[in-house]
Amino acid sequence: MAPQETVILRLRSVGMRYAAGSEVLHDIDLTLKAASFHFLVGPSGAGKTSLLRVISLSAPISRGSITLFGRDIARIDEIERARLRRRIGVVFQDFRLLDHLTAFDNVALPLRINRVEEETVARLVSDLMGWIGLGDLTELPPPRLSTGECQLVAIARAVITRPRLLLADEPLSNLDTRRAERLMYLFTALNRQGTAVLLATHSNDLLQRYRFPVLEMTEGRLNSGTLSCPLAAAD
Ligand SMILES: Nc1ncnc2c1ncn2[C@@H]1O[C@H](COP(=O)(O)OP(=O)(O)OP(=O)(O)O)[C@@H](O)[C@H]1O
Ligand SMILES: [Mg+2]
Structure with a gap:
């Protein structure tokens, strides 16, 4: 099949x-x-x-x-x-990020649960967050991010494991048009894979x-x- x-x-x-x-x-x-x-x-x-x-x-x-x-x-x-x-990767409507972790650690969480080695975690998370445009915000916790930035972190966490x-x-819903298009590109690329x-x-x-x-x-x-x-x- x-x-x-x-x-x-x-x-x-x-x-x-x-x-x-x-x-x-x-x-x-x-x-x-x-x-x-x-x-x-x-x-x-x-x-x-x-x-x-x-x-x-x-x-x-x-x-x-x-x-x-x-x-x-x-x-x-x-x-x-x-x-x-x-x-399954889930982007929750209300994000459900962990406020006590940095943006980086929120995105890294599913990889760490899957016991991916730290060197690979660091590379995958940095690459994805950089591509999404969150490269400067990796060390901030969600309460210090804008709503749109939190949404991007939630998306990154959902897709990081492919x-x-x-x-x-x-x-x-909280993203500007340019960002939304970039993220649709990401979703369709994942879908093609x-x-x-x-x-x-x-x-x-x-x-x-x-x-x-x-x-x-x-x-x-x-x-x-x-x-x-x-x-x-x-x-
Ligand atoms: N935690 C909850 N406890 C009880 N009822 C709930 C809960 N969450 C949603 N509902 C009810 O379930 C129904 C469907 O809600 P749901 O959130 O699935 O709708 P939705 O299509 O996602 O709406 P939206 O477009 O506003 O996000 C609604 O009547 C809502 O009041
Ligand atoms: Mg809903």
């Missing part, structure tokens, strides 16, 4: 609720293949972040099933879950400029099928 045909994620009839609240995701069916790229759109409160949490195994589902990298997540132990999670699956929750990307966005501009298929959510449901960009026909 060609690598692009490999299914890396399958959700079947997934429902999800927060604690004792009512269900916020309903009957989600979703299949993602290796090296695919999808935008995830929908109004605020539609469930995009909740869906990304479920996929990254950071929130439990209340019904249905998830198969991630060929493993049914209901049938694996904590060690295996942690192993699968390490293959994950097989990248989940990016409005990753460009085999990373599947699922990118939640409110930006019609992004949908228009990059013609990746669009998954649309409304009120906790994933509308079946993918839309090609609805705006694409307008130009």
Whole structure:
């Protein structure tokens, strides 16, 4: 089977609720293949972040099933879950950086968890942060960075391991146009090298400029099928 045909994620009839609240995701069916790229759109409160949490195994589902990298997540132990999670890069909508670490150490964290040797960590992190434009800020902790700079650190941390699956929750929302374009270049380059990307966005501009298929959510449901960009026909 060609690598692009490999299914890396399958959700079947997934429902999800927060604690004792009512269900916020309903009957989600979703299949993602290796090296695919999808935008995830929908109004605020539609469930995009909740869906990304479920996929990254950071929130439990209340019904249905998830198969991630060929493993049914209901049938694996904590060690295996942690192993699968390490293959996913996540850019959280609220960044979730560690304030007591420097920007450098935040980005280095996933490599160190993977026990990459320090010399390699130093090289990979410096190269990436330099390319992204954070080269002068490596020693500062997140509270001393601007919101956009924190977003860049969060992106760098998510991609530093070249994950097989990248989940990016409005990753460009605080960036200027030039930076956003540079980061889209990074995402598409990773994607060409085999990373599947699922990118939640409110930006019609992004949908228009990059013609990746669009998954649309409304009120906790994933509308079946993918839309090609609805705006694409307008130009
Ligand atoms: N931690 C939480 N506890 C309880 N309910 C939550 C929590 N987070 C989100 N929700 C609810 O889940 C629903 C989906 O929210 P979610 O954050 O997934 O939407 P979203 O599509 O990501 O929105 P946005 O575009 O504003 O980021 C909303 O009704 C929201 O109120
Ligand atoms: Mg959200």
